[in-house]
Amino acid sequence: MIPEYIPQEIEKALQKKWLEEDRFLAKPDNREKYYCLSMFPYPSGKLHMGHVRNYTIGDVISRYKRMNNFNVFQPMGWDAFGLPAENAAIANKVSPKEWTNENIEHMKKQLVALGLGYDWSKELRTCEPSYYKWEQLIFKKFYEKGLVYRKKSLVNWDPVDETVLANEQVIDGKGWRSGAQIEIKEIDQWFIKITEYAEELLNSLEEVDWPENVKTMQKNWIGKSHGAEIKFKIKDTKEFLTVFSTRPDTIFGASFIAISPNHEIALDLAKKDIQISDFLQKCKEVSSAEADMAKAEKLGIDTGISAIHPLTNKEIPVWIGNFVLLDYGTGVVMGVPGHDQRDFEFASKYSLNIIQVISNDNEEDLPIISEGTLINSEKYNNLSSKDASIKITNDLTDKDLGCGLVQYRLRDWGVSRQRYWGCPIPVIYENGTPRIVDENELPVELPELPENSAPIPLSQNKDFYEISSDIQRETDTFDTFMDSSWYYARFTSADNNESVFDKNSSYWLPVDLYIGGIEHAILHLLYSRFFHKALRDMDMVEGNEPFKKLLTQGMVLKDGAKMSKSKGNTVDPQSYIDKYGADTVRLYMMFTAPPEQSLEWSESSVEGASRFLKKIWNLIIERRFEEIKEPSSFSEEEKALRRKTHTTLKKVTNDFEARFSFNTAIASIMELLNFIPEKFKSQETSESEKFCLNETIIIILKMLNPIAPHISEYLWNAFYDQNPQEGIESSWPEVNQDLLEISEFELVVQINGKVRGKVIASIDSDQSEIEELACTIENVSNNLKDKEIKKIIYIKGKIVNFVI
């Protein structure tokens, strides 16, 4: 009777062993290093499928690299500050700290149970003072470098709960808890000048090995555009309204100016004009999220003010438009309805002039968005858009009414959050004047909450903020993106309390492979890149980029949608780990879809993964390695198995190395297993068959080890039994090139591109021999009968195509 495969037993024992022998502890040595990092999780309570997928990919690659003699560093930590902890605290009457730490303990056990090989000696929790102390110090250094400033900025305000809401807490313009109509409110906030690095963030994308789509997203987000600043004089005053336009060639089509509802002029007018003040009130009722603003109906109101067109000197009306963002550009736009979709809609709605100034052969109906030839533009008529843009910009510059300008879409990073569960911003106000806390007073610790208390905002915690009657602490905390922008570097020195980054950081950095969800393609990755560059300029880290290579994994879906509690389509990975074991879950995750694509969860496919491991188990568990001298000759069947084994190894190696294509790697291992002839497996097999089977078993176990490390290591040890051999992890097998050579192949014969037959051909045949051979197929010769052959195409080793 074959012993049964009970994954729970062997997995637990091996995990214990790995921890006891510090298998995954990493120290600098003279091997090539490989820093493999998976995005650390928010400790929400338990692992979800996205985590399992992310971390399995990272672990598979780490184990593979380790087998290839790299010094692998794979740490793990916790992005522990954030909104959900506060929500849970209110709902469950536990402190955010307690809730978070309990979640971490549970999730850490889950990670261990998945067999993930982390160096736990470098574990980080961003909510610990020992971590955020350094974040406060980095902020201080940014401040000293002139990268930090304070500015008024917009937030979603819930007037009932008297609190600032995150965008996701605003549903259809209402607060999620109170249901009250939210308001856009302007408050003082801290900003970091990420725009100072805009150009470098754009250019150094060329240095990294990232997916093109992520690079494109970042490029578009930074949004470098060339255009012109144009000044429109306000009638009867000496003041100007300055607009930025990427299309100065369309300036003769400008028929209105639109200013932001938060623009100074709008605010001034609202004081006197009840209609305008009503309009501004209405504008405040749309959440500040970009998607909401863009979807909201375009609304406007005439200010009654006129502006003077800088080139025609005609008067054009100034409107307030709810679609104009104060934070972007100058907060004023020039409306060219003939050549801009949004302006066209706005002008049509409010019966403003629509003037065509560009003609284009391909487009007839206004608005014509693309470039073309100028018309109705006085002396610029008949110029191309490009030439006209240059000429008009030059002429405006001469008149001192404008200038050419490079503009970025990227805005400075607002890091203030009005919340409790975050890193306190280390600032003290003395008589209202801010100053950063001295280094020796860091960290500014987050105050503990009274027992069973809901989180009290720092602004209501007098014990915290009041140092004396005229000295107060800042009560905002940092955006949690701050916490996650530099953790990759801190991991290298996580156990060092004396300095933020020690000499290990220059050994391990940059991260060789960073793995995480595609949803982080812009914000998190951009902020981290900015941090790295700023830290580099302060001589704290080396190199220009934090993440050399990036792997963006797709989402785990159920019924075609992202798993979420609100949709009720979540699947808890723990129940599958309990039922099938970690190896099956890992195998399933890797087999079901390529890493970059989204993965549709399927219950029954998990069974398939489990079945495959059982087959491997049943094949190997009772077999023992025997020292057999390599036979001098092999039968055809034996040769075929050896060739299959080594072509599989070659494919799997390539899939791991160059493509991260684990699903196809697993498929070929399955194919190899199916290929082993029955009689090789029987007890009465010959010596040479046994030799070949041994070779195949060894290679299968090695190939399987990164993906299913428990079963493969267990079987490896069982297979070698009393004869001590190298550990399964000590090396990746080598392809025997001699075994790959083939002399024959299956020739596909096509007529006009349609397959008409197949025949075994020699690889060395020339085209005429191939043609002759192809014509021996009855179906082919029948189809070619009485037909004029126009052309014959032969692709060596693949197909021959007769064109008739």
Next chain:
RNA sequence: GGGGAUGUGGUGGAACUGGUAGACACGCUUGGCUUAGAACCAAGUGCCGCAAGGCGUGGGGGUUCGACUCCCUCCAUCCCUACCA
């Protein structure tokens, strides 16, 4: 609104550089084993058709001897959109 992806059998997916579409697996059907079931083993399985053959990679068009792959266009779904992480 803007930006980025994806679309192939009943299902997940494969086809890597323009060269046999559907590897591998799930499911299903039939048979074996079994008192029965589970498990396991064997065979079959894109669609239409008795067959010959024809059709087939979201829809339409194009380039090519040859297109899942390249180009144009339309449609659907998903992700991000600066305070979810």
